[in-house]
Amino acid sequence: MRKLLAISATLAACLTFGLAPAFATGIAGSKHDLSAAGYGSTELCIFCHTPHAAKASASGPLWNHAASSATYTIYVFASGTHTIGQPGPASASCLSCHDGTVGIEAYGSANTTTHLMTGDALIGTDLTNDHPIGVVFPTTGSSYKSTHTTPLYNGKVECASCHAVHDNTNPPFLRMANGGSALCLDCHSK
Amino acid sequence: MKRWLAISAGVAAWVTLGLVPAFGAIAGAPHDLSDNGYSKAEICIFCHTPHHSRIAELDIKLWSHKTTVGPYQLYGGGLTSASTPVGQPGKNSKICLSCHDGTVAVDAMGSTIGDPVGTERINEGQWAAKPGLYIGTDLRNDHPVGVPLTVAAGKFKIPTGGSSGGMKLYPNNVSGDTVECASCHGVHGQTAFGKYLKVTMAGSALCLNCHIK
DSSP states (O other): OHHHHHHHHHHHHHHHHTOOOOOTTSSTTSTTOOTTTTSSOOOSGGGTBOSSSOOSSOSSTTBOBOOOOOOOBOOOOSSSOOOBOSOOHHHHHHHHHHTSSSOTTOBTTOOOOSSOOOGGGOOOSBOTTSOOOSEEOOOSSSSBOSSOSSOOBTTEEOHHHHBOTTOOSSTTTBSSOOGGGHHHHTTBOO | OHHHHHHHHHHHHHHHHTOSOOOSOOTTSTTOOTTSSOSOOOSGGGTBOSSSOOTTTSOSTTBOBOOOOOOOBOGGGTBOTTOOBOOSOOHHHHHHHHHHTSSSOTTOBOOSSSOOOOSOOTTSGGGTTSTTOOOOSBOTTSOOOSEEOOOBTTTBOOOSOOSTTOSOOBTTSSTTOEEOHHHHBOTTTOOTTSTTBSSOOGGGTTGGGTBOO
């Protein structure tokens, strides 16, 4: 609720001042700013969010992007006992562009595949070569830290655990600077 | 403070017993290359990447380093004095040799997006003057790796401490599994005994964990 209020306040501020969000390292001008990409809108938020008629298949607040219907090949653990499944909502929102099956421009009523993700931002549907997501954070054993600042979603590590999609202070949209692998070591005891 | 005391007590216990690996110390240890002037001031990236890993190249968790292809000259020419065949190094040796055999640059790391080359091998640049790091591809003068250990009375036994990253044969620490670099060396935090050894060399405890002498 507090988050929604914050978003509303930000939206209100944008509308009032007629400006892009004032965060110097925010989404404006970042790779997630698609306003100049020629994808059918010169707005920022619209590719993911809409103030009205948001999608029922919401993977984020006021969700506006076409969902991926992919079934993912999930990460295979070499050892240990882990509970892992298909990516949760806090990953699905990212993968609806980054798995390369849905057009980046597919917002609102569109469900097109005109501009598919390419390059190193393309994760694909094979997640075996990516850090596990949709995985329950282990609460036992000495390999993981019980106290960490990165968020879990329903107790699971998801894309949004490491990535903050609205803030590119630490590219690529990392939740904290990764000097000395600080982000990794936030959870991993090594 | 309470946590530190608990950790200290734990470390003290390990060091005393000399058996279970100490963890939590990769930062600041020799394998922390974040301060060595390479393109990334990070620790994990030299071996692991969160996306586009090289797992198809080498089946290691989120593998990031360009993988050595050898080929290696094997201990005993491929046969031990007990006529046990010595194979090419397994994956739990290749992870180490991808830097330490000097065929791939230390900083040749990164995802499968692109083909990293790096700037210096382990027998070059800042590493050249540091003895012991360069193993090379001639493994005839090194303890065999890729060699199976078969339990035999009076000769060989399964190493203890096989769980939690301790000494083990690969993959499952059973008779017939192979000795690899990682059998003796723990590359992450096992710094208590030097050279990333998993067990103390005092009284040659590490050697005697497999060899019955």
